[in-house]
Amino acid sequence: MDEIQKKLTAPSKASREDVTGRIISYTCIAAIIILVISILYFITSRGIATFTTNHVSLWQFLSGKEWNPGTLNAKGQPQVGALPMIVTSFSVTILAALVATPFAIAVALFMTDIAPKNGAKFLQPVIELLVGIPSVVYGFIGLTVVVPFIRHLFGGTGSGILAGTIVLFVMVLPTITSLSVDALRAVPTYFRSASLALGATRFQTIYKVLLRAAMPRLLTAVIFGMARAFGEALAVQMVIGNAVLMPRNLVTPTSTLTSQLTTNIGNTIMGTLPNNALWSLALILLLMSLVFNLLIRCIGKRGEIKS
Amino acid sequence: MTPNQTDRIATQVINVLVLIVVLILMFLLGDIILNGFPHISWHFLTSPSSPFSAGGGIRDQLFNSLYLLILTLIISFPLALGSAIYLAEYAGNNWRTGLIRTAIEVLSSLPSVVVGLFGYLLFVIQFHLGFSILSGAIALTFFNLPLLVRSIEGSLHAVPDTQREAGMALGLSSWRTIRSIILPAALPGILTGIILSAGRVFGEAAALIYTAGQSAPILNYADWNPTDGSSFLNPMRPAETLAVHIWKVNTEGVTPDAISISAGASAVLIIVILLFNFGARAIGAHMYKKMTGGK
Amino acid sequence: MQTYDLSDTHIVTPPEEIALSTHQLQVYYGNNRQASMTDASLSFPRFQITALIGASGSGKSTYLRSLNRLNDRIARVQGEIMYRNTNINSPKINVYEVRKHIGMVFQKPNPFAKSISENITFALKAAGITDRRERHQRVETSLKEAALWDEVKDDLNKSALALSGGQQQRLCIARAIAMKPDILLLDEPASALDPISTTKLEVTLKALTQKYTIIIVTHNMQQASRISAYTAFFHLGHVTEYDQTEKIFQTPKIQATHDYVTGNFG
Numbered sequence: 002m003d004e005i006q007k008k009l010t011a012p013s014k015a016s017r018e019d020v021t022g023r024i025i026s027y028t029c030i031a032a033i034i035i036l037v038i039s040i041l042y043f044i045t046s047r048g049i050a051t052f053t054t055n056h057v058s059l060w061q062f063l064s065g066k067e068w069n070p071g072t073l074n075a076k077g078q079p080q081v082g083a084l085p086m087i088v089t090s091f092s093v094t095i096l097a098a099l100v101a102t103p104f105a106i107a108v109a110l111f112m113t114d115i116a117p118k119n120g121a122k123f124l125q126p127v128i129e130l131l132v133g134i135p136s137v138v139y140g141f142i143g144l145t146v147v148v149p150f151i152r153h154l155f156g157g158t159g160s161g162i163l164a165g166t167i168v169l170f171v172m173v174l175p176t177i178t179s180l181s182v183d184a185l186r187a188v189p190t191y192f193r194s195a196s197l198a199l200g201a202t203r204f205q206t207i208y209k210v211l212l213r214a215a216m217p218r219l220l221t222a223v224i225f226g227m228a229r230a231f232g233e234a235l236a237v238q239m240v241i242g243n244a245v246l247m248p249r250n251l252v253t254p255t256s257t258l259t260s261q262l263t264t265n266i267g268n269t270i271m272g273t274l275p276n277n278a279l280w281s282l283a284l285i286l287l288l289m290s291l292v293f294n295l296l297i298r299c300i301g302k303r304g305e306i307k308s
Numbered sequence: 309m310t311p312n313q314t315d316r317i318a319t320q321v322i323n324v325l326v327l328i329v330v331l332i333l334m335f336l337l338g339d340i341i342l343n344g345f346p347h348i349s350w351h352f353l354t355s356p357s358s359p360f361s362a363g364g365g366i367r368d369q370l371f372n373s374l375y376l377l378i379l380t381l382i383i384s385f386p387l388a389l390g391s392a393i394y395l396a397e398y399a400g401n402n403w404r405t406g407l408i409r410t411a412i413e414v415l416s417s418l419p420s421v422v423v424g425l426f427g428y429l430l431f432v433i434q435f436h437l438g439f440s441i442l443s444g445a446i447a448l449t450f451f452n453l454p455l456l457v458r459s460i461e462g463s464l465h466a467v468p469d470t471q472r473e474a475g476m477a478l479g480l481s482s483w484r485t486i487r488s489i490i491l492p493a494a495l496p497g498i499l500t501g502i503i504l505s506a507g508r509v510f511g512e513a514a515a516l517i518y519t520a521g522q523s524a525p526i527l528n529y530a531d532w533n534p535t536d537g538s539s540f541l542n543p544m545r546p547a548e549t550l551a552v553h554i555w556k557v558n559t560e561g562v563t564p565d566a567i568s569i570s571a572g573a574s575a576v577l578i579i580v581i582l583l584f585n586f587g588a589r590a591i592g593a594h595m596y597k598k599m600t601g602g603k
Numbered sequence: 604m605q606t607y608d609l610s611d612t613h614i615v616t617p618p619e620e621i622a623l624s625t626h627q628l629q630v631y632y633g634n635n636r637q638a639s640m641t642d643a644s645l646s647f648p649r650f651q652i653t654a655l656i657g658a659s660g661s662g663k664s665t666y667l668r669s670l671n672r673l674n675d676r677i678a679r680v681q682g683e684i685m686y687r688n689t690n691i692n693s694p695k696i697n698v699y700e701v702r703k704h705i706g707m708v709f710q711k712p713n714p715f716a717k718s719i720s721e722n723i724t725f726a727l728k729a730a731g732i733t734d735r736r737e738r739h740q741r742v743e744t745s746l747k748e749a750a751l752w753d754e755v756k757d758d759l760n761k762s763a764l765a766l767s768g769g770q771q772q773r774l775c776i777a778r779a780i781a782m783k784p785d786i787l788l789l790d791e792p793a794s795a796l797d798p799i800s801t802t803k804l805e806v807t808l809k810a811l812t813q814k815y816t817i818i819i820v821t822h823n824m825q826q827a828s829r830i831s832a833y834t835a836f837f838h839l840g841h842v843t844e845y846d847q848t849e850k851i852f853q854t855p856k857i858q859a860t861h862d863y864v865t866g867n868f869g
């Protein structure tokens with residue numbers, strides 16, 4: 002009797018096991034949190050050195066068109082204008098998303114509503130495979146197929162925003178498609194049947210009911226694709242031309258934030274302005290990925306309230 | 309136009325768009341396969357690369373990719389598992405959990421260059437690890453963690469709560485229940501997740517060029533002592549992987565047969581990733597069948 | 604639905620030896636301000652079956668799961684649960700130990716994805732029973748007590764998931780009694796079973812009262828009257844009436860109970 006009472010109040014092997022388990026899993030999660038914080042901290046502290054240590058003005062950095070961090074301009078200021086890269090990064094991202102979205106939604110509709118059986122059976126695994134193709138392979142095909150093709154059509158080198166857009170279009174297409182399929186599948190079937198029962202044609206149903214109901218998640222899909230495009234480095238670097246020039250048209254060599262980073266970070270010396278300026282580009286990338294993240298969250302929240 | 313005409317036209321438009329996408333896909337796969345396969349030979353797979361002359365192979369790069377993958381999984385799997393267990397089993401529904409999830413999402417949305425640069429800054433430079441497999445594996449871990457955590461957490465959630473209750477009601481600690489009941493039940497899903505993430509890790513290059521480096525020193529495959537400089541197992545040596553190799557021969561422009569090497573290497577890369585994909589599916593299905601006694 | 608006066612209650616304290624009792628048990632789910640169980644005070648006699656009946660949502664499971672602290676993570680439970688002169692609802696209590704003494708079987712059979720014998724030996728090993736023979740002995744006795752032995756004695760290494768629903772449920776009972784608990788809680792254990800399996804289960808439970816105190820939730824009133832000595836009627840998170848089973852079914856003191864057992868409820 003008393004012994005059982007004692008057992009009921011004393012810690013046992015099981016309670017010790019649970020402490021172990023908590024310690025282990027809390028440690029792992031803490032490690033990830035520390036990791037995220039240190040990434041944010043290190044990139045930020047490096048990235049702002051351009052402005053704090055080298056006293057470049059933020060405005061000059063964001064709006065300047067001359068990128069030549071090693072040399073001074075006529076006024077004796079360092080030439081660290083990141084505008085060309087910012088413009089190019091946004092151009093390829095937005096163009097790729099613009100082109101990819103109609104294709105992605107068409108394929109998604111095809112898989113969920115037009116030919117749900119055969120279409121999905123064939124397209125699903127292909128899309129999964131495409132999501133998994135490494136970006137260097139996309140870059141390589143861009144370099145050997147897309148760039149020569151553009152050169153053939155428009156002359157010049159063939160590198161530039163157009164080539165970057167095409168490569169990114171193919172890269173984000175499977176991402177946007179598979180997320181769009183999820184979005185459309187999440188719309189309950191009775192939405193469709195109700196609309197069809199009211200005599201609406203399939204297109205009316207798709208346009209007025211389906212796309213509207215799935216809109217928040219479709220938007221999220223597109224933003225995911227844009228985030229991927231904006232942060233993509235090597236594939237773009239291989240076809241963009243890597244000349245830090247303000248893009249005048251779609252077929253002259255230029256440079257994105259990522260391509261500039263990958264090309265040059267190894268050629269600069271830690272702590273010097275040319276190096277700090279590159280970390281500032283990385284900081285822009287980091288901030289943009291936070292912005293995309295925030296957008297996805299906001300839209301996701303809205304979508305929840307509506308349904 | 310009547311609604312029916314619109315309907316027909318719209319359907320046609322969708323069909324055409326789908327057709328274009330299918331053509332692009334077929335072109336892509338066809339390009340990789342038709343251009344790549346002829347270059348894959350025993351010689352190609354088993355001889356070292358030669359940067360300045362034609363006829364080099366990808367032996368060391370292929371090995372580096374595999375070695376790096378294994379090291380990455382060894383580091384990232386336990387961490388991801390512990391974190392996923394925290395999220396699926398211990399985390400309450402409160403602001404702290406929300407914050408943790410946000411942090412993981414932020415990590416997963418970071419471009420891999422940024423992750424690679426962070427690894428470069430912290431491990432290659434600050435901790436003096438230099439360009440090394442270890443630095444590369446750590447950078448790939450950062451890149452791999454969020455996905456792995458998410459997929460493991462999903463597999464854990466897929467195990468019905470009744471199993472947890474069964475364990476609890478027998479006086480088992482939650483840890484014991486998780487370890488011996490929930491984890492085995494979630495194993496097929498977890499394995500599938502690991503293999504799929506392995507495919508991603510295998511093809512990643514941007515996070516590696518400034519961590520694992522871009523050079524493939526001559527390796528001695530007979531030297532099994534990981535502390536020797538030339539041993540193939542030495543984790544402190546720089547290691548160019550297959551994906552990095554493709555990028556490098558194309559951007560440096562000094563290798564005469566860069567195109568055919570890249571084509572062959574791309575095909576090898578795709579084949580390995582395909583194998584991972586099929587393997588993941590097959591193993592998942594097989595284990596599921598075995599565990600449920602064929603029911 | 605007709606409204607009854609919830610303060611109108613009739614609750615007896617059985618004269619037999621009491622194995623477990625609760626005093627003013629209140630349960631609040633999540634952050635609810637509203638109690639899902641209000642002031643439940645019941646005493647359960649040793650080596651008897653007590654049935655908990657009541658409409659869906661009346662709080663039977665809520666109450667039952669509180670008894671072995673299974674609600675710890677999802678609810679706040681206030682009040683006292685007395686077991687062997689100890690309030691096992693205090694935070695100081697080692698809940699794992701409590702659950703070894705108060706076993707539970709759920710509505711849906713939930714065997715582990717392991718072999719039949721491992722289903723039983725697994726918790727035994729964790730509880731520190733290192734002797735193999737002892738474990739195998741317990742497998743055999745508990746399967747016999749749960750009236751499953753004859754059906755599975757040749758397939759002890761087969762996956763438990765390959766058993767039928769009724770067999771799985773009896774395996775879950777065997778798994779619970781292999782731990783040699785004192786009290787067995789069952790939440791609608793027969794609801795997924797066919798009539799034959801149900802009868803077998805009832806016979807099993809009857810036989811188990813030799814060694815165990817049983818508290819069972821059931822929607823089947825014949826079942827309650829067939830097997831239980833005492834019955835508690837739950838209504839809207841309150842215990843409305845608690846008495847000997849015959850009295851509950853034949854001469855209930857409270858209108859709500861009367862209406863419920865005669866089928867004129869709601």
Ligand SMILES: Nc1ncnc2c1ncn2[C@@H]1O[C@H](COP(=O)(O)OP(=O)(O)OP(=O)(O)O)[C@@H](O)[C@H]1O
Pocket residue numbers: 632633639657658659660661662663664665666677
């Ligand atoms: N996990 C939970 N979280 C919040 N509320 C719950 C939870 N479980 C049960 N409830 C609520 O508590 C009340 C009692 O539920 P309970 O499951 O105890 O009823 P019950 O008598 O067992 O019903 P049934 O006969 O259907 O099993 C219900 O109003 C229910 O909505």
Ligand SMILES: [Mg+2]
Pocket residue numbers: 663664665790
């Ligand atoms: Mg219930």
